[in-house]
Amino acid sequence: MATRAPARARRVKGEALHDGFLRYAGFRWLKIATLFSVVAMVSYMLVDVTPRHNGGSWYGYTMGTIGVILILWLTLLGLRKRAMTRGRWSLKTWTSAHVYLGLSLIVIATLHTGFQMGWNVHTLAYALMMLVILSGIFGITVYATIPSALSNNRAEMTQGQMLDALRAIDRQLHDAAQPLPHDQAALVRQSLDQAPFGGGLVARLSGRYPRCGTARAQTALRHWTGDHPDTGQEPLEKIDALLERKLAMLARLRRHLKLKALLEIWLYVHVPVTFALLAALTAHIVSVFFYW
Amino acid sequence: MSFLLRQISLTADGRDIVRAATLAKPQLSLGRAAENDIHLPDLALEPDHARIEQIDDRTIRVRATGTLGFELDGRTIRSATIDTTKGAELRFGGHRITVSRDDDGAAILTIRRVDAVSEASEEKEEARVFSLVGLLPSKRLTAWAMALAILIGFLAIPIWSYASRPTDDTRNIFTVAGDKSWSSGPLSQAHHALEGKCETCHQKAFVSVRDSACQTCHKDVHDHAPATRIAMARAEPGFGGKLLGLVAATFGKPPEGACVDCHREHEGAGPMQPTPQAFCTDCHGTLRDRLKDTKLGNAADFGTDHPQFMPLIQTIAGRHPRFSRASLDAKPMEDNGLKFPHAVHLSKTGGVARMARTMKGQADYGDVLACKDCHKPTADGVRFLPVNMERDCQSCHSLAFETIGGTVRTLRHGQPEQVIADLRAYFRSTTPATPLALGGMARRRPGDYAQGRIYSAYFGAAAARPSRADDAIRAVFSKGGACYDCHTVTPPQANGNASWQVTPVNQPMRYMMNGWFDHKAHRTESCESCHAAPKSHDARQLLLPNLDSCRTCHGGEKSKADVPSGCAMCHSYHVDDGAPWTPAARKIKEKPHKPRAADRET
Numbered sequence: 001m002a003t004r005a006p007a008r009a010r011r012v013k014g015e016a017l018h019d020g021f022l023r024y025a026g027f028r029w030l031k032i033a034t035l036f037s038v039v040a041m042v043s044y045m046l047v048d049v050t051p052r053h054n055g056g057s058w059y060g061y062t063m064g065t066i067g068v069i070l071i072l073w074l075t076l077l078g079l080r081k082r083a084m085t086r087g088r089w090s091l092k093t094w095t096s097a098h099v100y101l102g103l104s105l106i107v108i109a110t111l112h113t114g115f116q117m118g119w120n121v122h123t124l125a126y127a128l129m130m131l132v133i134l135s136g137i138f139g140i141t142v143y144a145t146i147p148s149a150l151s152n153n154r155a156e157m158t159q160g161q162m163l164d165a166l167r168a169i170d171r172q173l174h175d176a177a178q179p180l181p182h183d184q185a186a187l188v189r190q191s192l193d194q195a196p197f198g199g200g201l202v203a204r205l206s207g208r209y210p211r212c213g214t215a216r217a218q219t220a221l222r223h224w225t226g227d228h229p230d231t232g233q234e235p236l237e238k239i240d241a242l243l244e245r246k247l248a249m250l251a252r253l254r255r256h257l258k259l260k261a262l263l264e265i266w267l268y269v270h271v272p273v274t275f276a277l278l279a280a281l282t283a284h285i286v287s288v289f290f291y292w
Numbered sequence: 293m294s295f296l297l298r299q300i301s302l303t304a305d306g307r308d309i310v311r312a313a314t315l316a317k318p319q320l321s322l323g324r325a326a327e328n329d330i331h332l333p334d335l336a337l338e339p340d341h342a343r344i345e346q347i348d349d350r351t352i353r354v355r356a357t358g359t360l361g362f363e364l365d366g367r368t369i370r371s372a373t374i375d376t377t378k379g380a381e382l383r384f385g386g387h388r389i390t391v392s393r394d395d396d397g398a399a400i401l402t403i404r405r406v407d408a409v410s411e412a413s414e415e416k417e418e419a420r421v422f423s424l425v426g427l428l429p430s431k432r433l434t435a436w437a438m439a440l441a442i443l444i445g446f447l448a449i450p451i452w453s454y455a456s457r458p459t460d461d462t463r464n465i466f467t468v469a470g471d472k473s474w475s476s477g478p479l480s481q482a483h484h485a486l487e488g489k490c491e492t493c494h495q496k497a498f499v500s501v502r503d504s505a506c507q508t509c510h511k512d513v514h515d516h517a518p519a520t521r522i523a524m525a526r527a528e529p530g531f532g533g534k535l536l537g538l539v540a541a542t543f544g545k546p547p548e549g550a551c552v553d554c555h556r557e558h559e560g561a562g563p564m565q566p567t568p569q570a571f572c573t574d575c576h577g578t579l580r581d582r583l584k585d586t587k588l589g590n591a592a593d594f595g596t597d598h599p600q601f602m603p604l605i606q607t608i609a610g611r612h613p614r615f616s617r618a619s620l621d622a623k624p625m626e627d628n629g630l631k632f633p634h635a636v637h638l639s640k641t642g643g644v645a646r647m648a649r650t651m652k653g654q655a656d657y658g659d660v661l662a663c664k665d666c667h668k669p670t671a672d673g674v675r676f677l678p679v680n681m682e683r684d685c686q687s688c689h690s691l692a693f694e695t696i697g698g699t700v701r702t703l704r705h706g707q708p709e710q711v712i713a714d715l716r717a718y719f720r721s722t723t724p725a726t727p728l729a730l731g732g733m734a735r736r737r738p739g740d741y742a743q744g745r746i747y748s749a750y751f752g753a754a755a756a757r758p759s760r761a762d763d764a765i766r767a768v769f770s771k772g773g774a775c776y777d778c779h780t781v782t783p784p785q786a787n788g789n790a791s792w793q794v795t796p797v798n799q800p801m802r803y804m805m806n807g808w809f810d811h812k813a814h815r816t817e818s819c820e821s822c823h824a825a826p827k828s829h830d831a832r833q834l835l836l837p838n839l840d841s842c843r844t845c846h847g848g849e850k851s852k853a854d855v856p857s858g859c860a861m862c863h864s865y866h867v868d869d870g871a872p873w874t875p876a877a878r879k880i881k882e883k884p885h886k887p888r889a890a891d892r893e894t
Binding site: 047160167179289 | 324325326333335336338339358360409410411412413416418421422423424427428431434435436437438439440441442443446447450451454471472473474475476477478490494497498499500501532533535536539543545559570
């Protein structure tokens, strides 16, 4: 294990490998960001800016400059994450700082506004920034809670295995349905033709599939099996059992998809809105100096 | 007459396996059931789905037996005749059957399963199907779309609307302006008409608002003081001020003292906010440290740091009076030329109160005299008119001296020469009371001597009567006379006067020449709560309230006093004789004040 020793030596004191980016180095960046925010808030109260606090006072300029530098740096995580490294400026450090400094931006930017809002490009930039931060908070929350739920739901299966299990059930369904008359076979086909990854975004996020073909096929087939004893001979009984297994498998898959969607969806807000924010920020800064 | 079947299936590693069979029958059955000649395990097919018949050497017919058809070259039909030499492609459910012909004339049916058993069994790209890809527009696309939309809507369009503005601008505030989204807030009431016309003030791109832009309309606003003195007076800015100055200098903003430094815009609709006192105290808080020759005291806050009032008072009365400013701390006396004890007139007992009660019916007096009986406010209510003898004093202090046919003749107030002339005319034109012996009504005295005395007394008096005028004039102007009671009178010869002189009375309507005081704004207060008139026994006492008196209600701008008062409440930056500018909000806000402690005690 000679190759591992240097890696361990590069680790920062106090850092355990299993520490997440949230509790990295004993919440170091949480402390730094809190201190930063408190200093900003106290100075806001103490500094007597005339006639009132707004973005154009010296305090406003200071907060604005800090804010824009922070935003640009936070955006750089998108580049930084593509190069994973360890050590003092590891990606984990960077992510930890990203989260907590990003949160402190709420304080910095709000104080920069001096609580003056309106229907204009300036408040647009602020609103977009808040949207990015809120989506980030959502992301942190799901990152903290969902992986364990995801793991519980998987029952040691990989995604590929889930799909293979579904395919195996489908093959058995297909074979078992061969002797069936056409109308019953059509019901089985309804289940087979159902797209397990179908449904729109709403279905994916809610995990509800009210038009599920398998469930409908099973309901319909039970019209036939309902009043017959299970003799062990009837192909419909076997199909019913297979549909039952398929439904269970689908439920697991759908839970998995829902959790994965929750893990992903916030990035569809966080990332594009960040770029919208950069555009609004550019417009904000240019407009302020254009009509100075 | 035979069919050659070639069933193609895939091995696990993707190779084709071909199983060939020859069926020497003129007709083949096709379906899902195992008994069929062509058994296709496909749930999309009926158990008995179709027949394929050989019609002649080069023609076969395909015919659906059930209700479902099949596809021929992409079209769903129920029956078809196919020339085997030309070939065709049939589709039954998930199976494809290619028709061709071998050299011996047998029809070849090549059967291949093309659809997977189920949707799930089709090939899936795991990274894709398990993610949101495909359900949402891509992040990159959304990012570009949003960023571009914002850059166009909030940057390009405003700049374009600025650059393409016609010179003869006929837009009004209701015209949609491309650069409106740049406005950080609505303009104040006074500038509302400029809303949307950004270039009125922001005349050049990337050049801050200049005074010249303000002065296109505000032509006659003058400076507070010479620019050099203002520059000297301004305190060294703190850290923040220096930073702001640095930013301003870097980006070409004019130095401090621009109009917009005090008059901030885009701070919200409604009246413009009053200038905060900090803008004044930047200089005036520690003015004496820098402007050594100034006569002004330092003033940082009305409640805590403000010099005592220095009213302009008359120090020397007379025809050539002299005025100077004196601090109220020194309890200065002002000789205004009158002998008027306020205490006597406002007393609840004594002659004046008695007189007031007597005259209740004629004049609008109460049981005692009140301030308003003599002091009348100006039309705007800001100040009080000088007391007028004829209007305010004469109802008690009569100058009547004769009645002719029911008409009362009075001495002319304010014109001593006329008084002297009138008195002389009176004594010249009248005779003493005529005795009875001479036809008068007086009781006759017995004896001739008495008779002689009557003659000599009467005619002597009549002859001397005109000269009696001098005595009367002297009496009027001297102690106990009508003038002397109130006025300072100098007799003839004194000071080189040819005649009696009455010192002109000085009744200034304004004492504070650099500060503004509005009596109307204080009408909820009683006069006595500020002016100690009822206790004043000497007319020379200045009854102006001092700083402490004002501070019972007024405090600094941010104080907790009843009336927080910034500099601008009393002082004007662009100094003139008028009232300082008052925000409308404050005018409305005038509400009854709490009674002051002094009032509650009485």
